[in-house]
Amino acid sequence: MSNPATPADNQLHTLLDLHVQHELAGFETDTFINWVQQESGPLFEWFKTTNLKQWVTPEQIKQIIHRNVVEQEIPGAIAEIAGEAATRLFTSEKHRNTQLNEVITAHQFEEFVDKLLELEQQRIDGLDHIIDLPIYGDLISSVVYQAITRYIYESNVLTKKVPGVSSVLKMSRAVVNKTAPKLGGAVEESVKRYITNNLDFILEQSKSFLEFSITxxxxxxxxxxxxxxxxxxxxxxIQQGMDSIDLSEFVVLGYEFWLRYRTTEHFKDNYELIVDYLFETYADENLSTLLEDFMITPERLLTEVEHIAPLALNTLKESGQLEGLIRRRLESFYCSEVATSALQ
Known part of the structure; x- marks a missing residue:
C-alpha cells in the first residue's frame, strides 16, 4: 500500500507541471529562433577561441570512421533503394529530355580537354600500354592483312603493267583461287608471315606516329x-541501348565493390592520412581559422534553423514527444529527496 501524497508532494508535482509548460513555451517557433539568435553569437565567439584538439583527437576520429564506415553492417535496403532511385531518375522524362549541353557547357568540356592534354606523359604511357595489348596487335594484324591482300588481288601494279592481267585480278579472290588454286594460299601465307615478322616494327611505328605525328x-x-x-x-x-536493369546491376556492382574496398589497407591509409592532415593543419589553430575556411558563420547556421525549426518543432509538439522528453528530464529532480527536503 503506497503512502498518501503529502502537501510537499503535491507542491512538487505542481512545480513540475509549471516548469514543463515553461520549457515548452520556449520551443514556440518565434521564441526558439529568438533564443538561438541571442545565444549563438556569444557561443560562436567563444567557440572560435578554442582549438580542434580541445574537442576531439585524431585517434577518436579514426575510430569513429572505422566503427561506422568499416565495421558497421550496411543494410541491403540501401543498395535496393539506391538502385530503385537510380532507375527512377534514369527513366524520368525530365532526365531523358535533358540535352547534354544543359548539364555541361562547351566551355567546361573544353577546359577538361585542355587539362587532359596537359598530362602529356600520362597520355603517352596510356597509348603505349594500349598498343602493347594483344588485342591491339590482333587488330593491326587484321587491318594490315586485309589491306595487303586486297591490294594484291585488286590493285596490284601488275594490273597496270601486264596486258590481260588486270581483267583477271579484278574478278575477285574466289575466281583467282579457282583458276590458280595454289596462288591464293601462297599469297595468304606470305602475307601472314610478313606481318608476323614485322609486327613489332609496325607496333613501334604506331607508337611513334601517335606520339609525334598527332599534335x-x-x-x-x-x-x-x-x-x-x-x-x-x-x-x-546518349544512354540508348542501356536499360534500367543494366543501371541496377551497376549499382549492385558498386555496392559490392564498396563492401570490399572499405576493408582494404588502401582505404584505411587514405582516411587516416586525411585525418592526420586535418589535424596538422588546424589542431593548434583557433577554430576561427577552420570555420572561416569552411565559411561557417552564425548567420548561415541561423538561416538553416529558421528553415528547419518550424516544421520540426510543430511535429515534436503535436506528437507529444517534446513534452514527454522535457517531463522525463525534469521529474527526476522534482521526485528526488533533494527537492523534497528543500521544499520542506
Whole structure:
C-alpha cells in the first residue's frame, strides 16, 4: 500500500507541471529562433577561441570512421533503394529530355580537354600500354592483312603493267583461287608471315606516329568535333541501348565493390592520412581559422534553423514527444529527496 501524497508532494508535482509548460513555451517557433539568435553569437565567439584538439583527437576520429564506415553492417535496403532511385531518375522524362549541353557547357568540356592534354606523359604511357595489348596487335594484324591482300588481288601494279592481267585480278579472290588454286594460299601465307615478322616494327611505328605525328591541336579538334556531335543530343539518346536493369546491376556492382574496398589497407591509409592532415593543419589553430575556411558563420547556421525549426518543432509538439522528453528530464529532480527536503 503506497503512502498518501503529502502537501510537499503535491507542491512538487505542481512545480513540475509549471516548469514543463515553461520549457515548452520556449520551443514556440518565434521564441526558439529568438533564443538561438541571442545565444549563438556569444557561443560562436567563444567557440572560435578554442582549438580542434580541445574537442576531439585524431585517434577518436579514426575510430569513429572505422566503427561506422568499416565495421558497421550496411543494410541491403540501401543498395535496393539506391538502385530503385537510380532507375527512377534514369527513366524520368525530365532526365531523358535533358540535352547534354544543359548539364555541361562547351566551355567546361573544353577546359577538361585542355587539362587532359596537359598530362602529356600520362597520355603517352596510356597509348603505349594500349598498343602493347594483344588485342591491339590482333587488330593491326587484321587491318594490315586485309589491306595487303586486297591490294594484291585488286590493285596490284601488275594490273597496270601486264596486258590481260588486270581483267583477271579484278574478278575477285574466289575466281583467282579457282583458276590458280595454289596462288591464293601462297599469297595468304606470305602475307601472314610478313606481318608476323614485322609486327613489332609496325607496333613501334604506331607508337611513334601517335606520339609525334598527332599534335595536341589535332587531339583537341577531334574532341571538340565529338562534342559538336553530342552536345544537342538528349541524355535519353546518349544512354540508348542501356536499360534500367543494366543501371541496377551497376549499382549492385558498386555496392559490392564498396563492401570490399572499405576493408582494404588502401582505404584505411587514405582516411587516416586525411585525418592526420586535418589535424596538422588546424589542431593548434583557433577554430576561427577552420570555420572561416569552411565559411561557417552564425548567420548561415541561423538561416538553416529558421528553415528547419518550424516544421520540426510543430511535429515534436503535436506528437507529444517534446513534452514527454522535457517531463522525463525534469521529474527526476522534482521526485528526488533533494527537492523534497528543500521544499520542506
Amino acid at each position: 595536341e591541336e589535332q587531339l583537341k579538334a577531334s574532341a571538340m568535333d565529338l562534342w559538336d556531335i553530342y552536345e544537342h543530343k538528349t541524355l535519353g539518346e
